[in-house]
Amino acid sequence: MRAKSTNATIRPRPARVPVLLVLLAAVASGCAATGGGSNGPGPFGAPLGPVRAAAVDGAASGALTLEEIFADQQWVARSPTAAVWSVDGERVLYDRVRPNSAVTDRHRIDLASGVTTIVADDARGPLAAGGWIHEPGATGDRALGVHAGNLFLWDAGGPRQLTRGRASVSSVRWSLDGEHVFFERGGSWWSLELDGASDAFELARFETSDEPPDESDGPTGFRAESQQRLFDVISEEERRARERREVDERRRDLDPTRVLAPLYVGAGNTIWRDELDPTGRYLVAIVEPQGQGDGARDQMPVWITEDADIDVERVRPHAGEAARIGHRLEWFDLETGGRVEVPLDGLSGQDTDPLAFLRATDPLEGPREVRARLFDWSPDGRLLALQVYSIDDKDRWTCLLDAEDATLHEIHRLSDEAWIGSFNEMGWVPGTSQLWFQSEESGWSHIHLYDADTGTTRALTSGRWETDNVVAAPDGSCLFCVGNRSDHGVLEVHRVFLDGRAAERLTHFEGVTRFVLSPGGERLLCTVSRALEPPELYLVDARTGAEPKRLTHTIEPAWAARPWIEPEYVLVPGREGRAIPARLYRPAGTPTGPRPAVLFVHGAGYLQNAHRGWSTYQREFMFHSFLVQQGFVVLDMDYRASAGYGRDWRTAIWRHMGEPELEDLVDGARWLAQDLDVDPERIGLYGGSYGGFMTLMALFKAPEVFACGAALRPVTDWAHYNDPYTARILHTPDLDPEAYRRSSPIEFAEGLEDPLLVCHGLVDSNVLAKDSVRLSQRLIELGVQDFEVMLYPAESHAFRWPSSWLDEYRRIWKLFDTWLVEPIGARAATED
Numbered sequence: 001m002r003a004k005s006t007n008a009t010i011r012p013r014p015a016r017v018p019v020l021l022v023l024l025a026a027v028a029s030g031c032a033a034t035g036g037g038s039n040g041p042g043p044f045g046a047p048l049g050p051v052r053a054a055a056v057d058g059a060a061s062g063a064l065t066l067e068e069i070f071a072d073q074q075w076v077a078r079s080p081t082a083a084v085w086s087v088d089g090e091r092v093l094y095d096r097v098r099p100n101s102a103v104t105d106r107h108r109i110d111l112a113s114g115v116t117t118i119v120a121d122d123a124r125g126p127l128a129a130g131g132w133i134h135e136p137g138a139t140g141d142r143a144l145g146v147h148a149g150n151l152f153l154w155d156a157g158g159p160r161q162l163t164r165g166r167a168s169v170s171s172v173r174w175s176l177d178g179e180h181v182f183f184e185r186g187g188s189w190w191s192l193e194l195d196g197a198s199d200a201f202e203l204a205r206f207e208t209s210d211e212p213p214d215e216s217d218g219p220t221g222f223r224a225e226s227q228q229r230l231f232d233v234i235s236e237e238e239r240r241a242r243e244r245r246e247v248d249e250r251r252r253d254l255d256p257t258r259v260l261a262p263l264y265v266g267a268g269n270t271i272w273r274d275e276l277d278p279t280g281r282y283l284v285a286i287v288e289p290q291g292q293g294d295g296a297r298d299q300m301p302v303w304i305t306e307d308a309d310i311d312v313e314r315v316r317p318h319a320g321e322a323a324r325i326g327h328r329l330e331w332f333d334l335e336t337g338g339r340v341e342v343p344l345d346g347l348s349g350q351d352t353d354p355l356a357f358l359r360a361t362d363p364l365e366g367p368r369e370v371r372a373r374l375f376d377w378s379p380d381g382r383l384l385a386l387q388v389y390s391i392d393d394k395d396r397w398t399c400l401l402d403a404e405d406a407t408l409h410e411i412h413r414l415s416d417e418a419w420i421g422s423f424n425e426m427g428w429v430p431g432t433s434q435l436w437f438q439s440e441e442s443g444w445s446h447i448h449l450y451d452a453d454t455g456t457t458r459a460l461t462s463g464r465w466e467t468d469n470v471v472a473a474p475d476g477s478c479l480f481c482v483g484n485r486s487d488h489g490v491l492e493v494h495r496v497f498l499d500g501r502a503a504e505r506l507t508h509f510e511g512v513t514r515f516v517l518s519p520g521g522e523r524l525l526c527t528v529s530r531a532l533e534p535p536e537l538y539l540v541d542a543r544t545g546a547e548p549k550r551l552t553h554t555i556e557p558a559w560a561a562r563p564w565i566e567p568e569y570v571l572v573p574g575r576e577g578r579a580i581p582a583r584l585y586r587p588a589g590t591p592t593g594p595r596p597a598v599l600f601v602h603g604a605g606y607l608q609n610a611h612r613g614w615s616t617y618q619r620e621f622m623f624h625s626f627l628v629q630q631g632f633v634v635l636d637m638d639y640r641a642s643a644g645y646g647r648d649w650r651t652a653i654w655r656h657m658g659e660p661e662l663e664d665l666v667d668g669a670r671w672l673a674q675d676l677d678v679d680p681e682r683i684g685l686y687g688g689s690y691g692g693f694m695t696l697m698a699l700f701k702a703p704e705v706f707a708c709g710a711a712l713r714p715v716t717d718w719a720h721y722n723d724p725y726t727a728r729i730l731h732t733p734d735l736d737p738e739a740y741r742r743s744s745p746i747e748f749a750e751g752l753e754d755p756l757l758v759c760h761g762l763v764d765s766n767v768l769a770k771d772s773v774r775l776s777q778r779l780i781e782l783g784v785q786d787f788e789v790m791l792y793p794a795e796s797h798a799f800r801w802p803s804s805w806l807d808e809y810r811r812i813w814k815l816f817d818t819w820l821v822e823p824i825g826a827r828a829a830t831e832d
Helices: 024-032 222-230 232-254 618-629 647-651 659-675 690-701 723-730 737-743 745-751 770-782 802-819 824-831
Strands: 081-085 091-097 104-110 116-118 143-147 150-155 158-161 169-174 180-185 188-193 201-207 269-276 282-289 297-302 311-317 328-333 339-342 370-377 383-390 395-402 408-415 426-428 434-439 446-451 456-459 467-472 478-483 492-497 512-517 523-530 533-541 568-573 579-585 595-601 633-637 678-688 708-712 756-761 787-792
Touching: 081 512, 081 523, 091 533, 143 169, 150 169, 150 180, 169 269, 201 269, 201 282, 222 232, 269 370, 282 370, 370 426, 383 426, 383 434, 395 434, 408 434, 408 446, 426 467, 434 467, 446 467, 467 492, 467 512, 478 512, 492 512, 568 659, 579 618, 579 659, 595 618, 595 659, 595 690, 618 633, 618 802, 633 659, 659 678, 659 690, 678 690, 678 802, 690 708, 690 745, 690 756, 708 802, 723 737, 745 770, 756 770, 756 802, 770 787, 787 802
Parallel strands: 595 633, 595 678, 678 708, 708 756, 756 787
Antiparallel strands: 081 091, 091 104, 104 116, 143 150, 150 158, 169 180, 180 188, 188 201, 269 282, 282 328, 297 311, 328 339, 370 383, 383 395, 395 408, 426 434, 434 446, 446 456, 467 478, 478 492, 512 523, 523 533, 568 579, 579 633
């Protein structure tokens, strides 16, 4: 490997050009011309014309071209989306975009005949919709659904419309007796008898204001009391008024036809969420201050507009600037008018501050504030399950609220010194008093079962694998989930038993599988993808050994005929005996000499890309095949912080983003050089978003390892990123400034010794373009020359337009072509 140099030039390279910061005017012209001819200067002075002679006439030669890779992606596949079961379970419905159009059509597959039809526009009624809620514990012959904002009942007679209005219906649920339906509309809870004997009536309505003063409260003070004492007419009038009010109140309470008084939650508050129990008697609400989470929001200019004027949008708060205020839990008895504020300050460990080591001079006073998220009523309506989270993201408590007396009971606590992850699903087993929930307490996401009758909890799954997408069978006999039990990169459907038997694998697609359970629970509608196969629909019986039936074939033949490179799945040896999952792309045959290589760094941080399914980075996957045709080796690693490999892998970046991941990337580069005949002087890297952040960290902190890099829409300073994502990992800048300093690339910009390309959309409301602008100014002030910034006026975080994609990847390819294709010695001889 190269020894790190303190000089700006650490290897021979083409003649330098001055720093080129492409600002708005230059970008507008640069993006406009993206055809096949020369479009002016590219990265480091290279032209942006045809990329290589061997790659221009791809159709004739079999060589891939950037023009085809970054064309409108309909040429790859018009894959099925939004797949659901029909209400009767006899058909499958899905959406598919029309050819050369942005319009989607609803498709329907009749499973008995196998015939697929497009649902006509005049037939896109409730039966073409998904999301039907079948009656619990029944035979499945009745279901409730919402279409166009209105409520429908499906039974043996077909669909029947129950509501018609402008205000949309939501939060639909069956009553415990099956005779009513409860729903929210227009800010109120409603009840409707399904036999049609009466109209819907209002059960409850919240008012986010203070309760009006009691009219019985007359004037107070010495003078008012004297008036009543001295003058009979005053005291008698007050007596008569009080009598009238008492009679009116009693009559109102006894009149079943009158609308109940509003439920006041106080001025300046809002209802974050509310849940009505299956009997329609008890209502639980989460109350929070209005404007929660607003904080000081950043602003983003929008340059390309219909009226040619520049607009300015308010976007998200910076890390540490979002308000973090706890919730209030309110319980209401709609029958008696009872009301209780349920205490949320007695949870185990709530008085202990996990961040006390950062608050030595300003310790936290009192219990930590909490917020509630998930809710689910038990089938019999006796208990409400809810999950409560500390606002510092260190604890999650699973609790049960007794419907009758409003008492809260904690049944499980999950703590993490880093942060609570995303495996937080829970639900009741139908027809039972058993609650299933996920927990990472073992280091892996597994399913646990709590029995409310016995008060006992036990794990249903275990081992070094993760569960996700958990669904209970309608008859309560078992659970279904997606898991990566056989291989961390293979996601398959499993059946989870409630009696302690080991989970059994139901599907064997050897890719990435997601599923929707049929209304009766006997079949699985699976969306399946593999490395070279975009998502398709399959039908599988929910039993072991069942043969799947393919339902769709949407891949385009022209795309399938091209010479794409199927990745190899490898474990890269890392330091401390670590094995890093990765996709490897390399040319066939024995190399004639050391080859160049590129590391692709996926985005999001917490995302899995080295799985065996179709990558969400489909353009990048095709670009990797292009690079292989040019003689490159490409390594796509699931570095630490990636999803799919347990809690410790996920939280390795706590308080130090960019360090563990960089160690893994460096280990990947060394492995390529030592084991795969890669030239250690010709290793570049690129990535977007989190991958752009890591590209910067690699070039700034390990210049002896990487020869060049392209950072796309990168985070350059975590103090300027959004609060919910960043504060979980790094806390807040005021509380943990050192974590931000050592995690932000802009703090290490002086380490740049190699060519850098930065690309950013100007209307990126996720990672604001100012991240790249601020880094540019820092590099300018440091006197760095080998960097270029390209800004895209009409693009957001995820590019939309093929012209922008092509322009961006032409620049990335020119960067690699310039600095990696030829060995340094050959390049130096050519220059001499």
